[in-house]
Amino acid sequence: MSDLRPARGADVRTETEIRRSRFIALVRRADGEDEARALVTEARATFPDARHHCSAFIVDVDGANRVERSSDDGEPAGTAGMPMLEVLRGSGLTNVVAVVVRYFGGIKLGTGGLVRAYSEAVQGALAVTPRVRAEALGLWTVDVGHADAGRLEAELHARGVGITDVGYSAAGVRFTLAAADGDQLAGTLAALTSGAATPVAAGTAVVEHPVP
Template sequence: MRTWLPRGFEARTETEVKRSRFLATVARVDDEAQARDVIALVRAEFPDARHHCQAFVVDVPDAQPIERSSDDGEPAGTAGMPMLEVLRGAALGNVVAVVTRYFGGTLLGTGGLVRAYSDAVSSALAGAPRVRPERRLLWGVDVPAAEAGRVQGALLNRGIDVLDAAWAESVRLTLAVADPDAVLPILR
């Protein structure tokens, strides 16, 4: 039984090319360690496969992204780099792709391998949602208990996330706010 990392999206597709099976797994990750953990989990799930080729892109604040790829025994440049090019072409970050190959007995040649690995990753990405990180501030706001329901409803109607409400004589609301100016009219 596999255990996936928390908070991550994961998708898997399977394609067949000349009797070789290509299982493509893509997952959202936060850092290089998580990407390597996903690769290890896929390897453990399919230990009898001949190849576990991989590529990942991890965003680093105020720096170039970390990009890695591996052909894992396939001819140089036929698996990992084409997979990485698909991730780059999709303009994705914080993603890992692992393509597990079960050899079908027919050699595909370099062009066939490049196509098969690229198509496998593209297929897995086709259904993946695209998200963009948004920096938000955490705010704590005290409101009278009698007003808490109205204030909380008004905040939610404006798209402000109320993460917690601690009830006492007054209510302490913890908010996640992208635009602090949106909160002020509600609290007046």
């Protein structure tokens, strides 16, 4: 599994004006429907005097089907929420929510104009949204003595091996490592420890990498 998502904690806000109407686009990471709907609630509270708070989101939940929702929030049917959702789909992102707040400027945009305006508002926000790639990797633990732990940790970092946890005890140090290939990891550890350290499978984890 490898998915492209907005980076956690990145709250994106952009604004455009089209024929005197203000379109404020908000984009955020959402790892569940509740988180997605929370941004809509926040937008209504932050911009209570706006006429429309249109939204769209895509959320993947482990063990469940993908959830996609959109809302026109009073705009003519199909002119806001669905165009926003189409932009999210086209971006390749998942676990993402977008809200576009509109302050009506007194000039009607027409059906086509609204579709373009809401689509472009989301596109503009996505253009500055930091992304991460989420990858499901295997987890392994390896135990070493205190005397070897510092050197081994440095060597693993130098080779790009992900260290998700380091535990210390009187007996020694236990590293929890994330890797896509267990056999390759075993070979790396054997080379670094002269065969003394053997990885033990410990499940899987989702690791996120920033996307340039």
